[in-house]
Amino acid sequence: MSLSNNKIKYIRSLKEKKLRSEHHTFVAEGTKLVFDLLETCRCQLVAALPETLAAHPDIRAEEIVVASASELKKATLLATAPQIIAIFYQPEQDVEKYQFGEKLSLVLDGIQDPGNVGTIIRIADWFGIDHVVCSPDTADLFNPKTVQATMGAIARIRVSYTDIGVFLRKYSHLPIYGTFLDGKNIYHEELSDYGLIVMGSEGKGIRKEAAESISRRLFIPNFPLSRTTSESLNVAAATAIVCSEFRRRKL
């Protein structure tokens, strides 16, 4: 059995959000990512080199197909062909089902670069933050670039899309943090181990509708402070520093 042209076409079609939504599926590539996802997500199809399948006899998927290197090369959505490509069903993302009172969660306001969103999900995973809530105009979780940038963290972190203005108003009794140019030095502030941390896009920052609910305004100081700068940090780099600060005092 080999990877048919129809299946190659199907895999490639999932580059498009419209088709991912229609099929309710997404693509993951590479052994680390696919095997991380196999632990938590229902799998529709695995296509892999014979030796990769032989090394993993216990893969659970609706369909498992032996593929040649050249078939994987035709199917891949990446620059270089992997040993394994899989299609997973999208996990449910109903933000209404979850409670946000007891732990820290991240809220993303219009982060449009899929690589940044994937990297942020990976940061959340490292720092034990289970939930990332995104505005509808944040990059799609199932965009292949987002999926790949999570390096498997997508299998462990819950990611929901919702109107974050409404969402933040609903949770306004919690401490809600955000970074602003006129915020307080994050290194000196007391930071709770529950609540919501809002990260805004590099272009627009945190927009008004989200900013209105933020009770604790933080700032990552540049060094030296005396150097006035018009510069900013990449949003994933800023998220890494913010999450590190929330956890540092407990580590």
Added chain:
Amino acid sequence: MSLSNNKIKYIRSLKEKKLRSEHHTFVAEGTKLVFDLLETCRCQLVAALPETLAAHPDIRAEEIVVASASELKKATLLATAPQIIAIFYQPEQDVEKYQFGEKLSLVLDGIQDPGNVGTIIRIADWFGIDHVVCSPDTADLFNPKTVQATMGAIARIRVSYTDIGVFLRKYSHLPIYGTFLDGKNIYHEELSDYGLIVMGSEGKGIRKEAAESISRRLFIPNFPLSRTTSESLNVAAATAIVCSEFRRRKL
């Protein structure tokens, strides 16, 4: 005057490292990046929309060309066409010329993704680290993806390529830091305000030849510590946290 097909071809040819090296030039796109670079780098060519040129009558370049939106679209190396494209001469990068004793510098060991290298240069800029020294197999500074990811920091940070094994041995009298899985909790260690910080690639970590010179082994703990994890952080995210820690106690 408009952007000729020959010039469009020349701009597009600079996607290739070989041609960048031959011409000793590189491409930058977008107003923020181009105007940051105009302050420090010698400029060979500026091509921009008439309104962009009208708004900036004092651009200093060997040649300034009015371009139409469709010409810029043909010339761009990015996904969406900018208002302005410029070609700059590569600044000199002779690591032998600089001293590394008094300040902090970053050393990159085989970081292959240009986006990560650009983001790291931007982090260095934020935290007042003037110099980034790279192994020869680190992504090229003048790769258009690196240039864009620096968001202008490329104009302010010195970046050199050299054999970092030799380089680190030469500076082994300085404190040399690196992150390792068996390193010491970075949040508790004393960190100097001079010396070298080595960052390794996500796949290979810091390689033996560089690791041998590292006297201070650090670790960014995951949270909670009790959770054993095979995960790692994206190298730019890790660099952001490390640089933040070196500066935090002084901010």
